[in-house]
Amino acid sequence: MKNVISAVCVECGAEYEATPNTTVCPKCGGILDIKYDYNYIKSQVTPEDMADRHENSMWRYQEFLPVEGIGKRPKLRVGWSPFYHAVHLEEMLGVDKLYVKDDGINPTASLKDRASAMAVVKAEEAEVDTICCSSTGNAASSLAGNSAAAGFKTFIFVPSRAPKGKVSQLLNFGATVMSVEGSYEETFNMSALAIERYGWYNRNAAINPYLMEGKKTVALEIAEQLGWKMTDYVALSVGDGCTIAGVWKGFKDLYAAGFIDKLPRLISVQAEGCCPLNKAIAEDKPWKPMEENTIADSIAVGVPRNATKALNAIRESNGVVVNVSDQEILDAMKLLGRTCGVFGEPAGVAGTAGLKKAVEQGLVPKNATYVSIVTGNGLKDVVNAIKAAGEPISLKPEPERLLKVFKELGVE
Amino acid sequence: MKNVISAVCVECGAEYEATPNTTVCPKCGGILDIKYDYNYIKSQVTPEDMADRHENSMWRYQEFLPVEGIGKRPKLRVGWSPFYHAVHLEEMLGVDKLYVKDDGINPTASLKDRASAMAVVKAEEAEVDTICCSSTGNAASSLAGNSAAAGFKTFIFVPSRAPKGKVSQLLNFGATVMSVEGSYEETFNMSALAIERYGWYNRNAAINPYLMEGKKTVALEIAEQLGWKMTDYVALSVGDGCTIAGVWKGFKDLYAAGFIDKLPRLISVQAEGCCPLNKAIAEDKPWKPMEENTIADSIAVGVPRNATKALNAIRESNGVVVNVSDQEILDAMKLLGRTCGVFGEPAGVAGTAGLKKAVEQGLVPKNATYVSIVTGNGLKDVVNAIKAAGEPISLKPEPERLLKVFKELGVE
Numbered sequence: 001m002k003n004v005i006s007a008v009c010v011e012c013g014a015e016y017e018a019t020p021n022t023t024v025c026p027k028c029g030g031i032l033d034i035k036y037d038y039n040y041i042k043s044q045v046t047p048e049d050m051a052d053r054h055e056n057s058m059w060r061y062q063e064f065l066p067v068e069g070i071g072k073r074p075k076l077r078v079g080w081s082p083f084y085h086a087v088h089l090e091e092m093l094g095v096d097k098l099y100v101k102d103d104g105i106n107p108t109a110s111l112k113d114r115a116s117a118m119a120v121v122k123a124e125e126a127e128v129d130t131i132c133c134s135s136t137g138n139a140a141s142s143l144a145g146n147s148a149a150a151g152f153k154t155f156i157f158v159p160s161r162a163p164k165g166k167v168s169q170l171l172n173f174g175a176t177v178m179s180v181e182g183s184y185e186e187t188f189n190m191s192a193l194a195i196e197r198y199g200w201y202n203r204n205a206a207i208n209p210y211l212m213e214g215k216k217t218v219a220l221e222i223a224e225q226l227g228w229k230m231t232d233y234v235a236l237s238v239g240d241g242c243t244i245a246g247v248w249k250g251f252k253d254l255y256a257a258g259f260i261d262k263l264p265r266l267i268s269v270q271a272e273g274c275c276p277l278n279k280a281i282a283e284d285k286p287w288k289p290m291e292e293n294t295i296a297d298s299i300a301v302g303v304p305r306n307a308t309k310a311l312n313a314i315r316e317s318n319g320v321v322v323n324v325s326d327q328e329i330l331d332a333m334k335l336l337g338r339t340c341g342v343f344g345e346p347a348g349v350a351g352t353a354g355l356k357k358a359v360e361q362g363l364v365p366k367n368a369t370y371v372s373i374v375t376g377n378g379l380k381d382v383v384n385a386i387k388a389a390g391e392p393i394s395l396k397p398e399p400e401r402l403l404k405v406f407k408e409l410g411v412e
Numbered sequence: 413m414k415n416v417i418s419a420v421c422v423e424c425g426a427e428y429e430a431t432p433n434t435t436v437c438p439k440c441g442g443i444l445d446i447k448y449d450y451n452y453i454k455s456q457v458t459p460e461d462m463a464d465r466h467e468n469s470m471w472r473y474q475e476f477l478p479v480e481g482i483g484k485r486p487k488l489r490v491g492w493s494p495f496y497h498a499v500h501l502e503e504m505l506g507v508d509k510l511y512v513k514d515d516g517i518n519p520t521a522s523l524k525d526r527a528s529a530m531a532v533v534k535a536e537e538a539e540v541d542t543i544c545c546s547s548t549g550n551a552a553s554s555l556a557g558n559s560a561a562a563g564f565k566t567f568i569f570v571p572s573r574a575p576k577g578k579v580s581q582l583l584n585f586g587a588t589v590m591s592v593e594g595s596y597e598e599t600f601n602m603s604a605l606a607i608e609r610y611g612w613y614n615r616n617a618a619i620n621p622y623l624m625e626g627k628k629t630v631a632l633e634i635a636e637q638l639g640w641k642m643t644d645y646v647a648l649s650v651g652d653g654c655t656i657a658g659v660w661k662g663f664k665d666l667y668a669a670g671f672i673d674k675l676p677r678l679i680s681v682q683a684e685g686c687c688p689l690n691k692a693i694a695e696d697k698p699w700k701p702m703e704e705n706t707i708a709d710s711i712a713v714g715v716p717r718n719a720t721k722a723l724n725a726i727r728e729s730n731g732v733v734v735n736v737s738d739q740e741i742l743d744a745m746k747l748l749g750r751t752c753g754v755f756g757e758p759a760g761v762a763g764t765a766g767l768k769k770a771v772e773q774g775l776v777p778k779n780a781t782y783v784s785i786v787t788g789n790g791l792k793d794v795v796n797a798i799k800a801a802g803e804p805i806s807l808k809p810e811p812e813r814l815l816k817v818f819k820e821l822g823v824e
Binding site for chain 1: 488497498579606791821
């Protein structure tokens with residue numbers, strides 16, 4: 001890979017060759033970061049080249065990715081998700097411009113498909129036949145789906161609180177699923193043990209440095225879908241820290257390669273009941289573990305595995321932190337649905353909930369451009385979707401009953 | 413619209429001007445069909461032109477659609493769904509070539525988005541502000557989502573058996589939802605009454621002739637994604653009859669315009685517990701109402717509203733009819749998941765279940781090319797997804813327990 005220079009430890013700065021099996025820093029255990037040769041990338045591709053491409057997936061950005069190609073195994077079509085100018089919501093919030101990136105429209109219905117698609121390509125390069133991860137759900141189902149398409153065996157560890165929709169999805173994808181009766185950290189540790197013991201390919205996002213490189217493609221797409229005119233702010237939900245770190249990496253890559261002329265500020269949104277990273281930023285102190293008290297299961301991570309990269313991303317971007325209540329998250333589900341036709345799961349819409357709160361509290365200005373990333377589909381968590389939306393009006397199939405009900409509703 | 417000639421009744425042959433509010437035949441009540449000028453279409457676009465287009469949605473085929481443009485209101489990105497060469501499943505079934513069209517990857521997660529996107533454009537042309545439909549679920553949620561994005565008010569009638577996932581989706585989209593305690597037919601009649609009474613735009617697929625024109629785009633995409641080399645067979649599930657009629661219309665359009673040089677045979681798949689159309693074909697008799705006994709709620713239609721068009725499509729294509737049991741449908745969910753990484757709802761995978769059965773029973777040859785359309789996402793019906801997939805392996809977070817379980821599973 002001529003575009004990749006090395007893998008650099010974010011803790012101690014040690015530099016290593018980037019191989020398919022690269023995981024954490026052998027010296028200090030720190031998480032590695034893939035380092036690129038931006039002059040080489042610039043010599044290979046320009047923003048104008050992109051406009052001619054017909055590859056409508058994350059792989060349209062190969063020059064920015066740590067792969068030679070995507071291998072021979074069949075692949076799901078991941079990425080190039082819809083990007084909407086959210087005119088109704090923009091008006092409601094009173095901001096200059098607001099865009100919604102709907103990453104719930106991916107093969108397994110979440111942004112995590114970007115990381116799993118990358119994992120599958122790297123596992124193919126590593127010539128293994130089994131991939132493993134732990135996950136609150138979306139990383140798991142995305143791995144199971146992407147692995148199934150490519151013909152890999154998959155072992156997955158989920159905490160027992162993971163919603164049934166997500167679990168049913170990965171079981172249907174043929175994965176062997178271990179439901180761990182414990183916290184996300186305990187689940188993670190069980191998967192680490194099994195990976196070590198059985199020699200499987202590791203798709204734990206905070207261990208495998210390539211996964212963030214997959215996730216960063218959402219930022220590359222946002223930039224291209226904005227015509228390379230950068231937004232002022234990007235709001236998204238934060239759990240383990242990998243997604244926000246990936247998004248930031250994507251924007252930094254584009255800036256370094258001269259594709260965009262400024263960097264956005266990140267709005268890091270966590271749940272009030274589980275916000276160790278935002279708390280660390282707000283108090284300017286090291287992060288501390290927290291309880292996992294929120295309905296937004298995908299970001300209920302009390303011990304974030306990618307804290308260093310995430311905190312760097314928020315600080316480097318001169319970011320804003322906002323915590324939202326479960327009720328604010330449920331309200332955002334309905335708000336996005338009724339104003340944009342976009343249906344997100346609780347963690348998926350938390351970014352929008354936080355953006356709304358930040359605007360209302362004056363933490364960010366109204367005369368600015370915003371992008372809100374919806375990270376997962378509302379169908380992933382029907383229980384909370386029902387909580388957000390309420391129940392339909394029940395009716396016997398009788399005309400006079402219909403007219404009566406509609407009269408009560410004020411329909412003429 | 414220079415490409416549209418008229419709207420022709422499929423029952424009595426009467427011909428009318430096609431206006432945005434066109435519904436059924438004023439003379440006999442028959443369903444209308446939009447008639448095109450294929451010479452005009454040919455003069456406007458060629459298959460080669462298509463390759464240069466960057467419109468990655470159903471609207472890339474505007475020359476084949478009954479619209480001048482898509483209006484000014486914001487729209488969801490519908491269509492241009494993934495098309496996979498299903499190598500693992502192809503090998504398992506022993507057929508020459510097998511492709512899967514995953515239409516669950518649409519904004520509201522089903523093929524019905526194509527019809528609803530069309531409804532929204534036509535409602536905009538008709539200058540109304542409220543749209544209404546009855547539906548077993550997917551037409552409803554797709555209408556609610558597409559309407560919300562475009563800023564229309566929506567009234568929706570669903571039978572009370574509709575899965576909660578689908579209902580929660582449309583409530584989150586801000587629709588007013590009437591849950592009718594009765595059959596699909598009773599639900600349909602209630603919506604017809606309300607549309608008549610309140611003057612709303614009618615998005616009932618078997619009444620509004622434009623919706624089928626939206627649905628046909630799935631066939632246009634399949635043809636283009638095959639490089640305009642037509643498949644021998646296309647398998648899909650059949651309920652109301654609108655989708656199979658739309659698919660057939662799409663292929664016939666392309667054939668008439670010289671884009672493809674042969675037509676495929678359709679494999680019409682219904683549930684054993686509700687198969688009035690397939691029964692009519694098999695017995696060569698008029699169709700009769702049936703009970704609605706199947707888990708595949710989207711095709712549980714005992715009184716198909718678009719019977720004439722659907723039966724014409726099956727007969728004209730020299731089609732094959734196959735009925736599948738609920739167990740065969742559940743098996744197909746898992747089969748598609750583990751071989752393709754595609755997760756479909758019961759009605760969504762019924763086409764694949766029927767294709768498998770047709771191959772195994774020798775109703776269709778092995779040396780042929782097949783396309784199976786998956787019409788809806790598995791996340792729409794988690795209860796049945798769990799039924800299909802079983803439960804995960806529960807585990808306490810203890811290393812020795814892990815090793816024991818894996819030993820029992822034969823993992824070394």
